[in-house]
Amino acid sequence: MGQRRGFSLFIRTPINEDPTHRLTPPSSAPPISFSEVDEPAAPAKHAGCCSSGNQAWMHGGMWPRVLLRDGRAAAGGCRALLSRFAVRFSPPWSTGSDSPLRSNLHGTATRAFPLIPIVVEQTGRGERAYDIYSRLLRERIVCVMGPIDDSVASLVIAQLLFLQSESNKKPIHMYINSPGGVVTAGLAIYDTMQYILNPICTWCVGQAASMGSLLLAAGSPGMRHSLPNSRIMIHQPSGGARGQATDIAIQAEEIMKLKRQLYNIYAKHTKQSLQVIESAMERDRYMSPMEAQEFGILDKVLVHPPQDGEDEPELVQKETTTAPADPPAPAGT
Incomplete structure (x- = not known):
């Protein structure tokens, strides 16, 4: 032995x-x-x-x-x-019926x-x-990558609660690259972000669409960031129902409640009116980081964090266009 x-x-x-x-x-x-x-x-x-x-x-x-x-x-x-x-x-x-595995012909x-x-x-x-994610967790970095479902929500919530148990004052950095996902799973992460006492820095890397954009907007004020080539998308919830007419009516009423709930959350974090939110989310609304900053979903568009000797990170400034100068008048003849 x-x-x-x-x-x-x-x-x-x-x-x-x-x-x-x-x-x-x-x-x-x-x-x-x-x-x-x-x-x-x-x-x-x-x-x-x-x-x-x-x-x-x-x-x-x-x-x-x-x-x-x-x-x-x-x-x-x-x-x-x-x-x-x-x-x-x-x-x-x-090889259970609910297993993610696929069975071959044998x-x-x-x-x-x-x-x-x-x-x-x-x-x-x-x-x-x-593993790389555990090492990042030691630096208080949480990654929300890919579609948001119950499994992803469970992992993210567990990490947030763990980091709060270590310190409820140090900030938590959440990096988001997600096309969205299940509304209830996203709301579970959102509620946990609001529940814990830590300030939460959100970072959009790649895309933050649907529920991903809601989590991006839910970061602490002044600490919501995006990299310059990311994309942000907001829209109303979607779903389907089948069964008896009464069952379909129940599901339709529930999704309308979720729609109003999501509108209120976006209005709270973007400081936009409900009318503006409803109009913007009626269909898929894609935004560049600068457009999302103007809308109120994020606060800063970063090129890179502060380097040695710098006090402030390099920010992407809004491009300003100037009218071309008038051509010189032709000389008189």
């Missing part, structure tokens, strides 16, 4: 391979998870496994390579090694795993590895 110790895991992907790998587990693969375990012995040869470079192939499926906290590879990611670890989570190849589930960069820091106690 080796010394009992904790460890960190991440998936190493071959450089010249497609990052969307298919994972095909054995038909009776048990639920697995990783926790603190005994340090494994030296790698051993196993039938059916061929390890090469940064990957380990077994029975047609690619298993993640396991790295201990000190960076040493552990047994090439073989199934025999995985069986030595404590197990506590269900694998992502279950009945085995496949899933593409996103690539998440890993940051390794040197500390007095050795190396420490973080």
Whole structure:
């Protein structure tokens, strides 16, 4: 038995391979998870496994390579090694009806795993590895990227509450690049932003559309920013209903309530009248950062934050047009 110790895991992907790998587990693969375990012995040869470079192939499926906290590879990611670890989570190849996985013609589930960069820091106690989002969280940075649904809302809310528990005075920076999403999920994030005591700096990177624009506008006054080439879009909520006439009427009444609720939120943060908000959101309204600043959705359009020796960040100024000068009069003859 080796010394009992904790460890960190991440998936190493071959450089010249497609990052969307298919994972095909054995038909009776048990639920697995990783926790603190005994340090494994030296790698051993196993039938059916061929390890090469940064990957380990077994029975047609690619298993993640396991790295201990000190960076040493552990047994090439073989199934025999995985069986030595404590197990506590269900694998992502279950094929329930609500699963995001797709089943192929042979009945085995496949899933593409996103690539998440890993940051390794040197500390007095050795190396420490973080995924990039956890490392940014240490700097009080929260990323709202992609469509906003209940899963994204849960993660963002948890991060906001955690940062408030650490300090309710230090600002939180929220970077938004979202096409929008579910209204109730977005409102859950919005209410949490208003609930916590921290000032919240919002930053639009890429786009802030639909619920994304509402979260951008919900930042603390004077702390709502955008980069110069971002796009902002506002519109009224959309949805659909089916069923009996009474059920459709109930859903229609609910979406009208949400519409009025969203209008009031935009009016509160933009300082525009309800009439202006209703007119602007009747159809998709796209804005440049400067137009969104004039509308009241954001406060500043930044090129970059303050550099060394600068007191203020570089801002994008509104372009002013001047009338061309009159051409000189022709000389008299």
